[in-house]
Amino acid sequence: MLRLRNIVLIACLIGSASNTGAYDLCDNKVEEGEEIDGRFMAVPYAIIAHALAEKHCGAEPRPMREKILSFIEETGCGPGTVIYSETEGAISRAESARDLKQLVFHGDPSVNPSPQQVREEAERIANELGGCEALIRAHDAE
Numbered sequence: 001m002l003r004l005r006n007i008v009l010i011a012c013l014i015g016s017a018s019n020t021g022a023y024d025l026c027d028n029k030v031e032e033g034e035e036i037d038g039r040f041m042a043v044p045y046a047i048i049a050h051a052l053a054e055k056h057c058g059a060e061p062r063p064m065r066e067k068i069l070s071f072i073e074e075t076g077c078g079p080g081t082v083i084y085s086e087t088e089g090a091i092s093r094a095e096s097a098r099d100l101k102q103l104v105f106h107g108d109p110s111v112n113p114s115p116q117q118v119r120e121e122a123e124r125i126a127n128e129l130g131g132c133e134a135l136i137r138a139h140d141a142e
Contacts, residue, residue, distance in 0.1 A: 057132035
């Protein structure tokens with residue numbers, strides 16, 4: 001139950017960017033019946049992986065905004081497009097997480113885990129994303 005809840009919470013952190021595979025978000029609005037555009041399906045994972053690498057795995061803090069948004073721009077989706085705006089918001093939410101608990105549980109006041117539970121949940125999520133070594137490598141990659 002906790003695992004499913006955290007998956008839902010991570011999706012909330014990312015906001016509607018988690019639905020990026022459902023539409024062509026490289027325009028100014030999402031229209032009904034648009035073709036699936038899978039270019040951005042990994043963006044939510046990149047954001048949470050970057051934040052976990054720093055807050056859980058001990059990676060040196062680095063700005064993720066430029067790295068992730070430049071990837072989106074390289075695909076031709078600059079400022080003003082749906083994906084760019086949603087990703088900016090998701091990055092802001094991830095960067096504003098003050099601690100690991102807020103990142104992993106999104107500051108949900110109904111959840112009051114112990115510090116041990118926070119570490120265990122962060123470790124579980126990190127392992128699902130490849131483990132700390134993989135997260136740090138991806139975090140530090142240019």
